[in-house]
Every structure is written in C-alpha cells, then in structure tokens.
Amino acid sequence: xxxxxxxxxLMGWGDLGVYGEPSRETPNLDRMAAEGMLFPNxxxxxxxxxxxxxxxxxxxxxxxxxxxxxxxxxxxxxxPQEIVGGIPDSERLLPExxxxxxxxxxxxxxxxxxxxPQFHPLKHGFDEWFGSPNCHFxxxxxxxxxxxxxxxxxxMVGRYYEExxxxxxxxxxxLTQIYLQEALDFIRRQQAARRPFFLYWxxxxxxxxxxxxxxxxxxxxRGRYGDAVREIDDSVGKILHSLQDLGIAxxxxxxxxxxxxxxxxxxxxxxxxxxxxxxxxQTTFEGGMREPAVAWWPGRIPAGQVSHQLGxxxxxxxxxxxxxGLEPPRDRAIDGLSLLPAMLQGQLMDRPIFYYRGNTLMAVxxxxxxxxxxxxxxxxxxxxxxxxxxxGQNVSGVTTHTQEEHTRLPLIFHLGRDPGERFxxxxxxxxxxxxxxxxxxxxxxxxxxLIPGQPQLNVCNQAVMxxxxxxxxxxxxxxxxxxxxxxxxxxxx
Amino acid sequence: xxxxxxxxxLMGWGDLGVYGEPSRETPNLDRMAAEGMLFPNxxxxxxxxxxxxxxxxxxxxxxxxxxxxxxxxxxxxxxPQEIVGGIPDSERLLPExxxxxxxxxxxxxxxxxxxxPQFHPLKHGFDEWFGSPNCHFxxxxxxxxxxxxxxxxxxMVGRYYEExxxxxxxxxxxLTQIYLQEALDFIRRQQAARRPFFLYWxxxxxxxxxxxxxxxxxxxxRGRYGDAVREIDDSVGKILHSLQDLGIAxxxxxxxxxxxxxxxxxxxxxxxxxxxxxxxxQTTFEGGMREPAVAWWPGRIPAGQVSHQLGxxxxxxxxxxxxxGLEPPRDRAIDGLSLLPAMLQGQLMDRPIFYYRGNTLMAVxxxxxxxxxxxxxxxxxxxxxxxxxxxGQNVSGVTTHTQEEHTRLPLIFHLGRDPGERFxxxxxxxxxxxxxxxxxxxxxxxxxxLIPGQPQLNVCNQAVMxxxxxxxxxxxxxxxxxxxxxxxxxxxx
Numbered sequence: 001x002x003x004x005x006x007x008x009x010l011m012g013w014g015d016l017g018v019y020g021e022p023s024r025e026t027p028n029l030d031r032m033a034a035e036g037m038l039f040p041n042x043x044x045x046x047x048x049x050x051x052x053x054x055x056x057x058x059x060x061x062x063x064x065x066x067x068x069x070x071x072x073x074x075x076x077x078x079x080p081q082e083i084v085g086g087i088p089d090s091e092r093l094l095p096e097x098x099x100x101x102x103x104x105x106x107x108x109x110x111x112x113x114x115x116x117p118q119f120h121p122l123k124h125g126f127d128e129w130f131g132s133p134n135c136h137f138x139x140x141x142x143x144x145x146x147x148x149x150x151x152x153x154x155x156m157v158g159r160y161y162e163e164x165x166x167x168x169x170x171x172x173x174x175l176t177q178i179y180l181q182e183a184l185d186f187i188r189r190q191q192a193a194r195r196p197f198f199l200y201w202x203x204x205x206x207x208x209x210x211x212x213x214x215x216x217x218x219x220x221x222r223g224r225y226g227d228a229v230r231e232i233d234d235s236v237g238k239i240l241h242s243l244q245d246l247g248i249a250x251x252x253x254x255x256x257x258x259x260x261x262x263x264x265x266x267x268x269x270x271x272x273x274x275x276x277x278x279x280x281x282q283t284t285f286e287g288g289m290r291e292p293a294v295a296w297w298p299g300r301i302p303a304g305q306v307s308h309q310l311g312x313x314x315x316x317x318x319x320x321x322x323x324x325g326l327e328p329p330r331d332r333a334i335d336g337l338s339l340l341p342a343m344l345q346g347q348l349m350d351r352p353i354f355y356y357r358g359n360t361l362m363a364v365x366x367x368x369x370x371x372x373x374x375x376x377x378x379x380x381x382x383x384x385x386x387x388x389x390x391x392g393q394n395v396s397g398v399t400t401h402t403q404e405e406h407t408r409l410p411l412i413f414h415l416g417r418d419p420g421e422r423f424x425x426x427x428x429x430x431x432x433x434x435x436x437x438x439x440x441x442x443x444x445x446x447x448x449x450l451i452p453g454q455p456q457l458n459v460c461n462q463a464v465m466x467x468x469x470x471x472x473x474x475x476x477x478x479x480x481x482x483x484x485x486x487x488x489x490x491x492x493x
Numbered sequence: 494x495x496x497x498x499x500x501x502x503l504m505g506w507g508d509l510g511v512y513g514e515p516s517r518e519t520p521n522l523d524r525m526a527a528e529g530m531l532f533p534n535x536x537x538x539x540x541x542x543x544x545x546x547x548x549x550x551x552x553x554x555x556x557x558x559x560x561x562x563x564x565x566x567x568x569x570x571x572x573p574q575e576i577v578g579g580i581p582d583s584e585r586l587l588p589e590x591x592x593x594x595x596x597x598x599x600x601x602x603x604x605x606x607x608x609x610p611q612f613h614p615l616k617h618g619f620d621e622w623f624g625s626p627n628c629h630f631x632x633x634x635x636x637x638x639x640x641x642x643x644x645x646x647x648x649m650v651g652r653y654y655e656e657x658x659x660x661x662x663x664x665x666x667x668l669t670q671i672y673l674q675e676a677l678d679f680i681r682r683q684q685a686a687r688r689p690f691f692l693y694w695x696x697x698x699x700x701x702x703x704x705x706x707x708x709x710x711x712x713x714x715r716g717r718y719g720d721a722v723r724e725i726d727d728s729v730g731k732i733l734h735s736l737q738d739l740g741i742a743x744x745x746x747x748x749x750x751x752x753x754x755x756x757x758x759x760x761x762x763x764x765x766x767x768x769x770x771x772x773x774x775q776t777t778f779e780g781g782m783r784e785p786a787v788a789w790w791p792g793r794i795p796a797g798q799v800s801h802q803l804g805x806x807x808x809x810x811x812x813x814x815x816x817x818g819l820e821p822p823r824d825r826a827i828d829g830l831s832l833l834p835a836m837l838q839g840q841l842m843d844r845p846i847f848y849y850r851g852n853t854l855m856a857v858x859x860x861x862x863x864x865x866x867x868x869x870x871x872x873x874x875x876x877x878x879x880x881x882x883x884x885g886q887n888v889s890g891v892t893t894h895t896q897e898e899h900t901r902l903p904l905i906f907h908l909g910r911d912p913g914e915r916f917x918x919x920x921x922x923x924x925x926x927x928x929x930x931x932x933x934x935x936x937x938x939x940x941x942x943l944i945p946g947q948p949q950l951n952v953c954n955q956a957v958m959x960x961x962x963x964x965x966x967x968x969x970x971x972x973x974x975x976x977x978x979x980x981x982x983x984x985x986x
Contacts (some may be wrong), residue, residue: 020513
C-alpha cells in the first residue's frame with residue numbers, strides 16, 4: 001500500500017533556505033531536503049497558476065489540456081471568476097485514475113481549474129475538497145464581483161473576507177492553519193481506515209494579498225511574505241511529523257513544489273525570491289518557471305541527495321500513477337515522465353522542457369541549453385505604468401517589452417554557466433551551432449505531433465462568477481448574477 | 494593547544510551549493526557547512542582583494558591600515574606590480590601577534606599586501622610562504638612587464654607562465670594542487686612537532702584568468718570557472734580530512750570565506766555567482782561585499798547551525814587572537830570582533846558593516862537596514878566600453894554610472910525583504926525615519942573617531958615591478974627595471 005502526497009505553493013526557487021535564501025527561515029523544508037532529494041532543475045508547466053495546476057493533474061502541457069488562450073499572441077491566461085472555461089471532461093485527472101487503484105483523493109486549497117459546476121473537483125476524481133475555486137483576491141462588494149466561496153466538498157461553507165476573514169491591513173488570516181488541519185485530519189482518517197490516499201495540498205498562501213496567522217505575523221526577517229513562508233514551512237513540518245507519528249512515512253511519497261516563480265511584481269512586501277534566476281511569474285525566463293522541488297520518502301529515496309534531472313510538475317502525474325502500479329492513459333500524449341528512476345536509482349533521463357505563453361512556444365531547455373524563440377516580459381505600455389515582472393533586471397535584447405521573434409535564430413543560453421540568462425551564446429560559435437543542432441529536431445518533433453486542446457481561457461462572462469455557488473441558500477449567501485454577456489477575455493501580457 | 498586555519502578565495506556568495514548554486518558542485522564545502530556554522534550575512538572589508546586581505550590580517554578597515562587611495566573620489570585600488578606602497582610596518586599583523594602565543598604561521602598563495610622587499614610576508618610575521626605577491630595576470634613579455642614570481646619563503650622559485658605554467662587556451666594549471674600540497678605538508682609538519690599553527694590558505698583560483706588542473710578541467714556544469722570551484726572544493730575536503738586523519742580536527746578552527754564578491758565582469762566564462770545579490774566585485778552593493786562564510790570546529794561549533802550575526806572578515810583577526818588567548822592591540826582601533834560568542838553560544842551582537850570605496854564611506858549596514866550614502870558602479874565612459882559590474886542588473890537610481898551623493902538622505906534598503914537592493918524605502922515612511930535614526934549616530938561616531946592611515950595605493954612606478962626579486966640570480970631570471978618614474982596611479986573606478 002502506498003500513499004502519495006503533493007503540495008503546491010506559490011513560492012519562488014530562492015525562497016527556501018536550502019536554495020540559498022539568506023534569512024534561512026525554512027528549517028522544515030530544509031530538513032525535508034536533507035532527508036530526501038532536491039531537484040534544482042525542476043520546472044512548472046507555465047509561468048501562471050491555473051495552467052500549471054491543470055498540467056500537474058493531467059500530466060499534459062496546457063496547450064494540450066486546454067488551459068491556454070488564443071485571444072492574443074503569446075498571452076498568459078488563468079481562471080479568474082469571469083472565466084467561462086475550465087478543465088474539459090475529456091481530460092483524465094490524476095485522482096480519477098488513482099481511483100482505479102483504490103485511492104481516496106482530497107484537494108485542500110485552491111483548485112483553479114474552473115469554478116462552474118461542471119468543473120468542480122469532485123466531478124474530476126477528487127473525493128473531498130476543502131478550499132476555494134479561485135484566488136483570494138478581494139475583498140469585493142458582492143455587487144460588481146462576489147467574494148470567493150470556500151467549499152467543503154459539494155457545497156460552499158462561506159466566503160473569503162466574510163466567514164473566512166483576511167485582514168488586509170494586519171495581514172492576519174487563519175487560512176493556512178485551517179488548511180493544515182484539513183490535511184492532518186484527512187491523513188489520520190485514511191491511515192485509520194488503512195486506505196491509500198492522494199492528498200493535494202494546494203494552499204493559497206503565499207499568493208498576494210499575503211497573509212499569515214497571528215503566531216507567525218512579524219516573525220520573519222523578510223516581512224509579511226516571509227511570515228507566510230514560515231507558516232507554510234511549519235505546516236510542512238507538522239505534516240511530515242504526522243506521517244512519521246502515524247507510522248506511514250515509509251509508505252508515503254511526498255513532493256513539494258510550486259506552480260510558478262515568485263511574483264516579483266509583488267516584491268518586496270508581497271513577493272518572494274527566484275534566487276539567481278531572471279525575472280519571475282508571468283515570464284518564460286527561469287525565474288518564471290524554475291521551481292523549488294523536494295521529494296521525500298524515507299527508506300526509499302536516499303537522504304541528502306541532489307538530482308540534476310530536468311524535472312517537470314507533469315512528472316508528478318506519471319510518477320504517482322507509477323507508484324500506484326498504474327499506467328498513464330495511452331489514448332493521448334502525456335508530457336510527464338516517471339521520476340522513479342531518477343529518485344530511486346539516480347538515473348538521468350534526457351528530456352526537453354517547453355515554455356509556453358498561450359499557444360506560443362517561447363523557449364525550450366534541453367540539457368544545459370535553453371533556446372528562446374520568443375522573448376517578451378510585457379508591453380511598454382504596461383511597463384511604463386509600473387507593471388514590472390523583472391524589477392532591477394534588464395538584459396538587453398532579452399527582457400524585451402516588445403514581442404521579439406527569434407524562431408530562426410533562437411537566443412541560446414548555457415544555464416550551467418549562466419543560470420541568470422544574461423549572456424546569449426554567440427551565433428557564430430561552435431557551441432551555439434551544436435546546441436541548435438540538438439534542439440531543432442526535438443522542437444520540430446514536438447510541434448509536428450502536437451494536437452492543441454480546445455482553448456478554455458478565451459471567453460469571459462460576468463454572469464458565471466461565484467454569485468450563487470451550491471450551498472449558498474443554506475447560508476443565505478446567494479447573490480444575483482448580472483445578465484449573461486459572453487466576451488473575449490482580456491489578457492494583456 | 495589550538496590551531497587556526499583560514500582560507501580566502503575569490504568566490505561569490507552564490508557559488509556554493511549550500512548557498513543555492515543550482516549545479517551543486519561543492520560537496521566538501523557543503524559538508525563543511527553541515528558539520529559547522531554558516532554565516533549568510535558575512536562581509537569582506539572592501540569590494541577588492543588587496544584591501545580586504547590587509548583588513549583580514551590587521552583586523553582593521555582599509556581606511557585605517559592604509560590600503561586605499563585618495564587619488565580620485567571613491568576609487569577602488571589594489572596592488573598591481575607598479576604599486577609603490579604596501580602594508581605599513583606600523584600595522585600589526587595576525588601572524589606577528591600569534592607568535593607571542595607560540596604559533597607558527599604560513600601563507601600559501603597570493604599575498605597582495607605589497608611586493609617590494611619591506612612588505613614581504615616574512616617581514617610581517619609569517620614564518621613560511623609559498624605563493625606569489627600579485628595576481629596571476631599575464632603572460633607578460635618580461636620587457637614591458639615581468640611575469641609574477643612565485644616565492645618559497647624569502648626567495649623566488651620561478652615565475653607564472655614560466656616555471657609555473659598556466660595554459661590560457663586550455664585553462665590548465667597545476668597551481669591549486671601545488672598549493673594544496675603546501676598546505677597539507679605544513680599541517681603535517683606542525684602536527685608532528687605538536688606546534689600550534691596558523692595557516693592562511695589564499696589560493697589565487699578562482700581569479701581570472703581562470704585555471705584548474707587536468708583532472709578537474711571540463712568536469713563542471715558551470716564551465717571553467719566551475720572547474721576551478723570544484724578543485725578548490727576538493728582541496729578543502731582533502732584538508733579537512735587531513736585534519737581529521739591527524740587527529741587534530743577538534744583542536745583546529747577552520748574558516749572559509751572570500752575577499753570580494755564574484756567578478757561579474759568576467760562572467761559567465763570566468764566569473765562566479767553572487768546569488769540573489771546586486772552587482773559584484775568593485776561595487777559596494779551586496780554582490781560586491783557579502784561573502785560565503787563557513788566556520789568549522791568539530792566538537793566545539795555545533796553542527797548544521799546558521800548564524801545571522803553580521804560578520805566581517807576582520808573578525809577573523811580578533812577571533813583568532815581570542816582562540817590563542819591573546820588580546821587585540823590596545824593602541825589602535827580594531828574593527829574586528831570575536832565571533833566566539835556567536836559560534837559557541839549562538840549570541841547575536843549588534844554592529845555596523847561599513848562599505849568603503851577609497852576613503853569614501855559609500856554605505857553602512859546595521860541590523861537589517863543598509864543605507865547608501867553614495868552610489869556608483871562605474872563611469873558612463875567605462876560602461877559604454879563594455880565594463881559592466883552589474884551585467885543584466887539595473888536598478889534605477891541605484892546602479893548609477895555617475896557618482897550620486899545621498900549623504901543627507903541616504904537610500905535605505907531592508908535586506909531581509911529585499912536582499913537584491915531593488916526597492917529603496919520611501920523617504921516619507923516611518924520605517925525609513927526609524928532606520929535613519931538608528932544609523933545616523935553610528936555613522937557619526939565612526940567618522941568622528943576615524944584616524945585614516947597613510948594611503949598606500951596612490952603612487953605607482955614601473956621600476957618597482959617584480960623585475961629582480963630575491964633569488965632571481967640563482968635562477969638566472971633577473972630582469973632589468975626601467976628608470977624610476979613615480980606617478981599617480983590611475984584608478985578609473
């Protein structure tokens with residue numbers, strides 16, 4: 001019997017002590033790494049949350065599973081309240097597949113794969129849910145825009161800023177503690193029933209607006225963002241201890257990672273660190289997609305190891321299936337591979353990492369080489385308004401504010417020598433030509449075989465927002481939706 | 494009986510695995526940290542090598558010990574071959590003081606405190622020397638400029654690029670291996686004689702031109718610079734093992750640090766990483782002066798600890814004296830403090846870190862706050878010629894190319910929230926005013942009490958270069974100096 005357990009958090013590569021954060025405030029995550037395996041070269045599937053989470057649960061790139069937009073060239077998109085789309089029924093999600101092996105699955109925290117009824121996590125394989133369908137932006141007035149509901153399973157049990165308060169002034173909110181208790185309770189129940197389980201702990205801290213519970217507020221050297229990191233770190237420690245106390249640590253595979261790079265636009269007060277990497281969330285530079293990643297499985301994964309395997313969040317799909325003795329679906333392309341050979345035998349597998357924005361392939365990494373086919377941070381217009389995804393960073397010709405095409409002659413970086421993507425290889429160098437020669441067929445093969453999914457993130461409609469989620473009647477919290485007016489979503493960057 | 498042992502290497506904060514370097518190629522240094530204490534907030538005394546090394550050995554800021562220039566405003570200076578000055582006789586160096594407690598001292602590697610006869614390390618307390626007085630630039634033609642000599646004690650035994658080859662094309666040189674053997678041999682001899690010793694292992698790798706010995710060439714994911722780092726890491730491992738094998742690990746205090754930040758101007762092929770910090774060598778931003786620092790003393794310093802003590806390279810002077818049961822000289826200002834309370838009792842001492850360029854106080858750090866009184870990277874003229882100390886980084890109003898004065902209203906950063914010095918606090922904020930209120934008296938006290946030393950780095954003369962070092966006759970390697978023409982040294986940045 002084996003258990004899996006993943007957590008997904010909006011945190012930057014450089015936010016963990018073990019990844020060099022100078023304040024060293026993550027003793028539990030650092031211990032997790034010391035007892036497990038660190039992946040310094042681990043990637044999410046998109047520089048934004050929703051597509052990455054869809055990729056984690058489907059094992060497929062957002063371009064395949066539909067979590068992208070075509071309403072502009074190379075635009076990031078996600079699932080705000082007005083989004084009409086969500087995870088298609090045709091996608092087979094990890095919890096749905098794990099059910100075949102008798103697993104009970106729970107998601108705690110932010111779902112973000114669509115909030116309309118057909119996209120509900122319990123319709124896509126999860127047995128339990130405690131959390132919210134969208135980000136905890138707000139507070140809203142419930143007139144122009146409703147506050148985000150919090151669900152227990154099929155029904156809402158309140159809304160953020162109402163039954164689940166977040167004090168934007170003090171930064172106090174109890175949410176991470178509630179999510180922690182939900183996780184501990186679920187684990188205890190499954191252990192007691194001796195059921196194999198999959199827990200997807202997707203807390204919404206450290207997303208802006210940043211919050212922490214009272215005991216953590218003001219405890220970090222890094223401000224409120226650091227307080228939130230400390231609370232998550234503490235929670236991880238408690239969860240790992242609980243697995244040990246229950247005697248199931250050696251049959252539980254635990255993985256910690258993040259769904260996009262730290263949002264530098266919120267720095268320094270509400271944003272984290274991407275260490276030595278370029279830019280952050282929203283970009284296809286390393287700071288946008290390289291993530292902290294720690295695997296923990298006492299007695300199976302040797303302690304204190306570092307794997308240079310190029311890893312992807314989509315690998316958690318395939319790895320989890322493999323742990324459950326299942327095969328990934330054969331009727332579709334799966335981008336994740338099983339990390340078991342890397343984790344248990346120290347093997348290194350050659351594989352590309354693709355960086356998309358919308359349906360545009362922006363870049364690819366193969367081995368140590370990263371080729372950019374398109375560069376863009378955001379528009380001059382946005383940048384001049386103070387929207388900056390790369391504060392303090394400026395690499396000429398690389399962090400561009402116009403969409404620059406390099407498809408014929410990509411910018412290539414050696415990420416070992418130059419993890420910060422500051423020094424493109426000379427087009428005339430043998431090294432450039434060799435790297436290009438290796439990369440070109442891999443990209444061609446990918447593009448030729450690619451069957452894009454139906455884009456889910458093109459249409460918005462105020463009427464689909466969380467006005468009257470199931471359960472609202474019991475709480476007297478139903479709101480009246482406005483008239484239905486479908487429109488093209490606006491994705492400015 | 495106790496031993497001390499320091500090593501000083503040109504490496505950036507971000508070059509060690511334990512500080513988050515993604516390739517994780519420093520297993521021995523990482524193990525040293527796991528067995529000892531890591532200082533994430535440790536500083537050198539100057540963004541350049543010579544002044545930092547003078548500060549280490551005197552426990553005093555360069556502005557006091559004379560290792561600075563006044564020949565321009567806020568200029569960095571060091572000891573190239575044409576420098577006339579060097580360490581003044583009036584300075585009392587660590588090995589000289591340790592002699593009072595019966596210590597035998599050796600320097601292995603680059604001295605850099607002046608190469609004229611009166612500045613010879615054996616005239617300043619060292620009992621043995623194997624290494625060079627200057628950097629291993631070159632190769633020179635021995636006409637306009639002599640190749641740098643390598644000394645054994647009082648006499649040269651050859652020159653770089655001649656008897657001590659460095660192949661600039663392949664990057665091969667055996668120097669680190671030679672320096673390693675010198676260290677191991679010295680340790681063995683002192684242990685056999687049961688003499689307390691001070692070994693200053695100041696190898697000149699990873700300084701550009703970067704070299705490594707054959708077994709290390711091509712082994713790093715980070716290119717030649719990484720090869721050099723790996724060789725140093727391996728050497729450190731061998732030295733620590735040797736202490737353990739000889740049974741003196743528990744009576745030997747070992748400290749690893751660097752004399753300035755990674756030289757980003759040499760990146761990516763010959764330069765390292767300053768992790769999340771701003772800019773590098775030559776600047777008074779964190780990337781120029783915050784250094785990797787690991788203390789190791791099995792059985793005394795508890796394993797796996799992190800100290801947030803603001804530490805300075807000058808503390809190694811005071812700490813070493815303290816370990817030998819000696820007091821620092823009372824007839825002069827000493828800037829170093831003993832780190833023993835931090836290392837042995839986990840104490841935190843409040844103290845400022847001063848950042849100078851020449852005799853200009855550029856910045857100060859107190860607690861988490863850093864105030865810049867002057868900002869400058871280098872001149873527009875240099876910058877336009879491609880001399881860039883902050884490649885890929887550009888913080889408006891901070892990484893300036895004109896010397897910007899902020900003495901009345903310093904730019905203040907919170908280094909905990911903003912280690913990259915990207916977001917100056919608002920002048921109008923309470924936090925700014927509180928920080929300024931704490932910093933102002935500390936700076937005033939420092940400046941009022943300051944007695945600058947005679948500046949040693951103002952005068953240059955081609956005739957003082959290493960034309961005919963002692964011992965050259967025996968080797969037939971004496972060169973004829975040109976006419977003596979003292980002139981003002983040119984310090985462009």
